[in-house]
Amino acid sequence: MIQVKELTKRYAHTTAVDHISFEVQKGEIVGFLGPNGAGKTTTMRMLTCFLPPSSGTARVADFDVLEQPLEVKKRIGYLPETPPLYPEMDTAEYLTFVGRLKGLSGDELRRRVDFVCERCAIADVKKKILGKLSKGYRQRVGLAQAIIHNPAVLILDEPTAGLDPKQINETRDLIKSLAGDHTIILSTHILPEVEQTCQKVIIINRGKLVATDSVHNLQSRARGAETLLVEIASRNGSLDVEKAQQRLRQVSGVGSVAFKENCGSGSIFEIESAAGFVRGDVARAVVQAGWELNELRPAAMSLEEIFLQLTEADAPPPPPELEEVMAGEPKK
């Protein structure tokens, strides 16, 4: 659905986007991840024909953004970072205006306005002035605006920025529910968002592509073997930590076992598998030994850690003065 090749955007003094290439298949939700100023918005603006690329090509729905911008624009819905609302219009009026701009008219337009109001849960503010809507509603009206003409591709720039947790969840669910009919690219600098909504991640930093892969692959790639955190109940120190460690080591497939700490309800061990999944065996071993298993969870590397790993790898080493400070006494 989207093919980007060597896309570059240069300004007078900086290169905002530096030879980025990626592809997005039909129906995918792709997370565009990067710290602030990484070039996410610039890339999205090039995909929506708002900015022309300095070099490279981008094709959306098989149309080139430079050569056939009108065809591209017909097929995309775009929610910029701040929803593009006219404060003096009311919701229904605004959606009607945008619908007309996107080429809808008559009965179809009326049906689409009703439909997106329903879909984005803004039917109750249809007659309210946009300037007086709360942030959450504004964001949803922005989203409704983006899908009004049922575009093949949706491009959402930080769709959950500035929302409260409840609204964030609602917006994420809404985006997920749109996935079937639309190909979606959304940008964010919030990592859990990608974990929760997207199938594929494109990580960029300082204009350069750092990684592109499925969320699942990225996690397992960074993780390698499985790491488990196991908590075994221990009332008033009734559990023999040494013995427990030994027992856990005997489970087949377990590489190393480390005692981490005693918390209120039990002792926590960190188990690293030599290869493959061992959680079933570990659980069985604990129960067979007559202990109570309070908790067992994989210490999956969060995207946050993966992200830091990937983006820090090509960061320059800290300047020397900083190292001296970190080493403690300055050398004389």
Place this chain on the structure above:
Amino acid sequence: MRNVWIIFRKELRSYFVSPIAYLLLTMFALIFGFFFWNALGYFVFMGIESQMRGQTFPMNINEQIIRPLLTNISVTGLFFIPIITMRLFAEEKRTGTIELLATSPVRDVEIILGKWLAAVALYGCMLFFTAINFAFLFRYGNPDWKPLAIGYLGLLLQAGGLLAVGTFISTLTKNQIIAGATTFGVCLLLWVVGWVGGYETATWAVVLSYMSVITHFESFARGVINSKDAVFYLTLIFLGLFFTTRSMESLRWRS
């Protein structure tokens, strides 16, 4: 064409849901009302004067009321035009709605034409209020209507040109005040440059006085369509709108 109409309707509506349109209409009607009352008073005074002296001056409503009033409108318009155009693009740039327009399947030219036509339409509404005053002249007098119609045509052409210039200036900034103040300065300049023609006859002075938007209105005020003056206004409209399209395109390359 359909897209021009969509943008035109949206712009005109946003003038009339905000106080801007009503403020402009009221102020313009008030000021013109004063001009009209003043001109009428002077005309009546002259009439009485000529009777008392026993001489008959040639009294002509077209020459003595309509013509000076049309010139007054044309000058007063200079002060109102910046207020009409200042928000056209500056506001869209400030709130970010320009991104919506620029990523919709609409051509830049269509956006610009829609906005400019809405500005012209608002100015047309302002002119309509002045026409109400003139209607009284037809009720109680017997003026020739053709020079008046040509005068209004000239006013629309002149305003069209200045509104196009204002539209262009509005694309240059996010700040309405800056857009308005610059347009105001340019409007005044385009008026006063004509004054050098009064005493200087060198080529530069001829060029300068040719650039004056008010000088070109004189023939229209007399009720004459002079092709030289009409071409000047049409050129101004074309250039203003042309530069607006260039500026909008460069927005994308710079931003």
